[in-house]
Amino acid sequence: MKTTIKQIGKFVDKEVKLGAWLANKRSSGKIAFLQLRDGTGFIQGVVVKAEVGEEKFQQVKDLTQESSLYVTGVVKADDRAPSGFELTVNDIEIIHQAEDYPITPKEHGTEFLMDHRHLWLRSKKQHAIMRIRNEIIRATYEFFNEEGFVKVDPPILTGSSAEGTTNLFHTKYFDEDAYLSQSGQLYMEAAAMALGKVFSFGPTFRAEKSKTRRHLIEFWMIEPEMAFTDHEESLELQENYVSYVIQSALKNCKQELQALERDTAQLEKIKAPFPRISYDDAITFLQKEGYEITWGEDFGAPHETAIAESHDMPVFITNYPKDIKAFYMKPHPEREDVVLCADLIAPEGYGEIIGGSQRIDDEELLKQRFDEHSLSADAYQWYLDLRKYGSVPHSGFGLGLERTVAWISGIEHVRETIPFPRLLNRLYP
Ligand code: 4AD
Numbered sequence: 001m002k003t004t005i006k007q008i009g010k011f012v013d014k015e016v017k018l019g020a021w022l023a024n025k026r027s028s029g030k031i032a033f034l035q036l037r038d039g040t041g042f043i044q045g046v047v048v049k050a051e052v053g054e055e056k057f058q059q060v061k062d063l064t065q066e067s068s069l070y071v072t073g074v075v076k077a078d079d080r081a082p083s084g085f086e087l088t089v090n091d092i093e094i095i096h097q098a099e100d101y102p103i104t105p106k107e108h109g110t111e112f113l114m115d116h117r118h119l120w121l122r123s124k125k126q127h128a129i130m131r132i133r134n135e136i137i138r139a140t141y142e143f144f145n146e147e148g149f150v151k152v153d154p155p156i157l158t159g160s161s162a163e164g165t166t167n168l169f170h171t172k173y174f175d176e177d178a179y180l181s182q183s184g185q186l187y188m189e190a191a192a193m194a195l196g197k198v199f200s201f202g203p204t205f206r207a208e209k210s211k212t213r214r215h216l217i218e219f220w221m222i223e224p225e226m227a228f229t230d231h232e233e234s235l236e237l238q239e240n241y242v243s244y245v246i247q248s249a250l251k252n253c254k255q256e257l258q259a260l261e262r263d264t265a266q267l268e269k270i271k272a273p274f275p276r277i278s279y280d281d282a283i284t285f286l287q288k289e290g291y292e293i294t295w296g297e298d299f300g301a302p303h304e305t306a307i308a309e310s311h312d313m314p315v316f317i318t319n320y321p322k323d324i325k326a327f328y329m330k331p332h333p334e335r336e337d338v339v340l341c342a343d344l345i346a347p348e349g350y351g352e353i354i355g356g357s358q359r360i361d362d363e364e365l366l367k368q369r370f371d372e373h374s375l376s377a378d379a380y381q382w383y384l385d386l387r388k389y390g391s392v393p394h395s396g397f398g399l400g401l402e403r404t405v406a407w408i409s410g411i412e413h414v415r416e417t418i419p420f421p422r423l424l425n426r427l428y429p
């Protein structure tokens, strides 16, 4: 019976056939232990010379790392194995004997591994991270579908900017100028006016010259947008969504989290509601902690980490000064100088994972903001239209997938959370 490593538990004491690659091997004169992987998982295959014969055993001993094989054997339950099973090999068919594989089980430097990202993805650690990424995406679709949201796909080639003009990727669109999307938000606002509750999931691009553990040039964002929804209601949805994703990963990625040696106790306690602190109070707190920061300045990574460390949950920082936030945020009803927004800061130093706000729904105020931010009214005419025809209070947010994967996986740097990271100075492979 042909099967996969993930399904192998259904065939205890039966013979199965697997397509697999050789991740690693150890052998003596009479027995060889093969670490096999097939993309669904890892399992040890045991080859005994007396069982397979002299010639086959020699072929197995000569196998190189990453050679591809069809392996036939009997499945044995084994409590000591991470997968819970082992394979007693009866026969091996060599599909392709691999050339000398550059990534050996010894330690390699980051740049070397990044140059070999197309191969590095095969490692146990990267395999676990990619599966956790997939689970977050799966749980996201499940959550928003259950909440009655419609998935809408905003364009990637756009004629205007959504998040400020300093880090736009410029390209030509025949004779016109175009930019790669920094955020689908403005289009999602239009979609919310058509469909009520919508979410997008897609790549976004920022030509940021930042070389930090939290920044990618190309990253993926989940952007929900809701009509007839105020800032407070949006915060509740955000905390429920993040809790749902964490609980789904804990339930469905046990082996992967174990392979990454993630301290899951840190994740188990993540449950809505999340603590909230206003920007004003955050500044006061930081000043008391000895940071040199004054009201009106944006937070850097050390500030966010200090605020997060005083809680063991993600924290919402609310109501930032209007001058350090995007043009579309609605002012606080009682204060001109701050806006109805929040950033969600993950624990353990993973930084901001969500940015969200209630949007300006008044046409005149939005026009005023275009002027203040020197944005051309022509390019945003369609966006202004949304405030002319049945304008309603509406809110939304964007969750950065890679920072969320890094947090859940317990991975230091976002470069390992996306299959082919685009970083400052890296477009290969
Ligand atoms: O806070 P940001 O810039 O918010 C927006 O783009 C809004 N338009 C979203 C919305 O309301 N629909 O970005 C949202 C999130 C951040 O909190 C962060 O998690 C992630 O996107 N992010 C990045 N992730 C990796 N690399 C970068 N360079 C990122 N920039 C933002």
Ligand code: MG
Residues within 6 Å of the ligand: 343, 352, 354, 355
């Ligand atoms: Mg932000």
